[in-house]
Amino acid sequence: MDIATVIGLVAAFGLVVWGIMLGGSLSQFWDAPSAAIVVGGTVAVLLICFPLAKVMGLFKILQKTLFATPQDPSAVIEKMVRYAERARREGMLALEEESEEEPDAFLRKGLRLAVDGTDPQLLEKILETDIGQIESRHKGGKSILDAGGTFAPAFGMIGTLIGLVNMLAALEDPSSIGAGMATALITTFYGAVLANAVFLPLSSKLEVRSAEEILVKEMIIDGIMAIQSGDSPRIVEEKLKSFLSPTQRQLVEDGKQQAA
Amino acid sequence: MDIATVIGLVAAFGLVVWGIMLGGSLSQFWDAPSAAIVVGGTVAVLLICFPLAKVMGLFKILQKTLFATPQDPSAVIEKMVRYAERARREGMLALEEESEEEPDAFLRKGLRLAVDGTDPQLLEKILETDIGQIESRHKGGKSILDAGGTFAPAFGMIGTLIGLVNMLAALEDPSSIGAGMATALITTFYGAVLANAVFLPLSSKLEVRSAEEILVKEMIIDGIMAIQSGDSPRIVEEKLKSFLSPTQRQLVEDGKQQAA
Amino acid sequence: MDIATVIGLVAAFGLVVWGIMLGGSLSQFWDAPSAAIVVGGTVAVLLICFPLAKVMGLFKILQKTLFATPQDPSAVIEKMVRYAERARREGMLALEEESEEEPDAFLRKGLRLAVDGTDPQLLEKILETDIGQIESRHKGGKSILDAGGTFAPAFGMIGTLIGLVNMLAALEDPSSIGAGMATALITTFYGAVLANAVFLPLSSKLEVRSAEEILVKEMIIDGIMAIQSGDSPRIVEEKLKSFLSPTQRQLVEDGKQQAA
């Protein structure tokens, strides 16, 4: 679970709610028709922008990339080294049963292809194609979030224009100006919060997480190919550690010394 | 028919109309001169921006890409496999009558060229040139929609400035401020709705649909060339399935099992 | 004459004038000092931005690309085929007198070089250099128009700020607020109209026309080189038609059948 995303969302909305309650009541800021115009209008426009299936798929992408625990690269290295040791001792076929119990679908598929004796080049191409598909799915999700970040404030402004025109046209009662104006501004407020506390930040996090997920998958491909070519566990580890930053590399080594 | 575009357009305009009627009457938001300034001004500027023929061609492009049913890639694969089977059994010439009944103009042209024994390289070049023309037509259409998304709000603002100056110059009657301001804001409202619920979302959908249409046409070229070179139906299918995402590939296989 | 540009400019200004007269009088929108600040300020800034000679050259570029009739590619093909026929029948030298009567300066230069027996590679280089010069001149013109589209609204805002400060500082007479505000907004109005109905659309049209003009010139180079290398009129036609879109190609063929 990506704890920073949750903390950030709770803190951002908490601060906004707290700011509201300092100077007024929360009920002044809840207006169902305004919410319907901004949220509904943004969703409607996203349906014009993108095919239905892609908009529906956004939640699945967000769930997978933001709320699933990202794989720890050092844990993946450890696992690959263990597989390399077993393959060295008992041969590739010994990995067959391991591959069935492996929880990560991508690694499982790679192991099975390796155990089946798939040609290394073909194996690499198949797994790279899978990564390409994942990457393009993430980019599609990011472009939907970015469009949300553009159209939510636009519908906020459209809602405010509707409120202003209605208020101005009924200006006979000057005492109602304040209330009318307040309601009119609420859609702008909704649009600004939606864009700046939801759509745009999630788009940024999706990009970062996608890069991390793809890095781990690239590590897995390199690891499987090293195991298949009969590299020693030591060399498999060296190869995979070149993917890590110095800090991460330090962590892996500390972990090993602790274990030793 | 692209159902999401229709749903999105209906929902976006429905929400706007509903939002208007909650706090006032629809007639307050209908002002023919304002509509003439924003819509007419945007069209006039598009004529300065682009040659007449390209602006006129926009509707045809939109009709073809947004409201025509996009070709289902798996149906195309099925069809190509059937052609490959027939070509294998009865020779390329057997495809001559098929090619006359083929509803898709691009595939029909490709089949006819293949049946005529056109040199594979020339065949590929001719069909790729056709794709290039389609792509450049789509890009032209997208740039017109994007310009509309820029100039509609600009003319909305110009209309509002006209209304404000007229209202302020006649400020002797303070009771008319509200109504004058309301009318002045209506052009801004029109410009914002036109840009954010029509021009920019249609531009985005046009881009997505264009990419899909071109992918199917690339598949057709690869398929015809595979058939011409005498590939077995099985290999034709494998080649074309590499264009699909894993989900789509699953759908094709499920369809085959069902058929079996 | 580019009829769409004229229609668009007339329609855009006509709509603005009509919109003004619906709610007030045109004289309210004419303020010579405001026009001087916006138009004069924009021109002054363009002189800081670009060398004097380039700003002076803008009108010539606009006149040549926007108000000159663009060459019809199919008419150019017809002409090149006629030259190819004559060169085939009577030899290259027969084109000498033709080249003197050719109205298009670029084609005339090319023919003369070909008649003089210039080495094909040199001929191509000389003509390509000429195209490069034209292209860079057009790009320079476009960047001036784009700068105009940026600085006209900026000077509109500066003018409005001047008007607002003057009005606010003399607020003792509250009845003058309306008129002062109206005058202040007129510079914003001028800046918005200049940018959105003149500078930016002309920049877009200049880009499109420049691409068309260069395409025709590329066709002429290919045609002259084909004639010089002794290609048959039929092959010259085929080579040049590959520059056309399918619709244009159809038009050329229809024209030939009609002539037949």
Place this chain on the structure above:
Amino acid sequence: MDIATVIGLVAAFGLVVWGIMLGGSLSQFWDAPSAAIVVGGTVAVLLICFPLAKVMGLFKILQKTLFATPQDPSAVIEKMVRYAERARREGMLALEEESEEEPDAFLRKGLRLAVDGTDPQLLEKILETDIGQIESRHKGGKSILDAGGTFAPAFGMIGTLIGLVNMLAALEDPSSIGAGMATALITTFYGAVLANAVFLPLSSKLEVRSAEEILVKEMIIDGIMAIQSGDSPRIVEEKLKSFLSPTQRQLVEDGKQQAA
């Protein structure tokens, strides 16, 4: 210590404080809840945008690149020439003790690798990888600062909208309009100052400093490799001076003449 950054920050904030005190009191501009919404909201959104570790690492990056004294390239050249002289006279092993006392960690690592007789290509690859890591860390820091520059004004606007709606809804007491509006605008003010006097300028300085730091590190790599390959001190100096601008080169030469 980067003196310009400190002067700039002090001057920018000093001018703002001075501007405030000219026309009012500083206490009017201090509003703890407003600060909480803008600063807290921006930090919260940065946590949604980026992984926790990267946001936490920003201060360390800023401290290292902005407040640490950048290495003087001419001092580095002098030092490398001294090492080259010693290596020439007494052999590479003589650098072993030097490398232990070298204060710069990057140069120390490079010297130790050279003394250990590491293969030149491997030595270069190891050090280039370290530079790559530093560069990507700096880019990560810059993207956080840029996001701060985007979201701080956005939360300023959200805070102002909250204040406006609260004020307008309680419009019964017209005498409170001024104060309510003043408070509402304070968040916009905080957002503008944070973005334009902190986030965006620091992002720009980080970029410049990062380029300088990496240039020095590239010089060090070239220098170590020249020393390892046995180049004379004179050639080492010539090679490293090609990294300098003419002004810097002049300074190095002036320094040498003074020393002579």
Place this chain on the structure above:
Amino acid sequence: MDIATVIGLVAAFGLVVWGIMLGGSLSQFWDAPSAAIVVGGTVAVLLICFPLAKVMGLFKILQKTLFATPQDPSAVIEKMVRYAERARREGMLALEEESEEEPDAFLRKGLRLAVDGTDPQLLEKILETDIGQIESRHKGGKSILDAGGTFAPAFGMIGTLIGLVNMLAALEDPSSIGAGMATALITTFYGAVLANAVFLPLSSKLEVRSAEEILVKEMIIDGIMAIQSGDSPRIVEEKLKSFLSPTQRQLVEDGKQQAA
């Protein structure tokens, strides 16, 4: 002296001053604290953005590129042809004394290197490195001007927010609203004028002039190398004239005929 820059600056500021005096007095627009906040704040932020030395160097760059007379390419060609003639007649060494009297430092350096018999490739590399340094200095200057164009309006807005909050907090005296608001807007006015009449246009001119200066220097390199390789004056002229546009080429030829 770049006359267009001077005319443009004088005209832009003249128009602004004239616009001010039409509707009020100039003294209303002069507010020393406002100027201090906008100009001082912008300079302060530029010091945070860029190293001190680069900000200090901006004026020297502007003076050299904007207010120095740009070299006339045709005069440079004439001079190079004269050198070529002398070198042909009396040998390279005859250029030694010429090189000492040559006013242009870049050409002088090139001649001296050629006279010294420097290897052509080395000569080219040395002079190209000098051009690279000039280009990067110009780019650095342009990025400072662009930052000024961004931060001047930002500090204008910050100043206006300070003024508004001060005014609104002291709203007890309604008669002071106008004057307070007027003062508040003056910083926005300063920021807009600074950005749109100084920073951004100078940045554009710097870019154009830099390209021209570098073109002349490239011509000089080509010319020196042609002279060194013993090309005839006629060929030197032809080579250098390929850098010119057709209009410039015409001017050179007209000049020669006049001289003849």
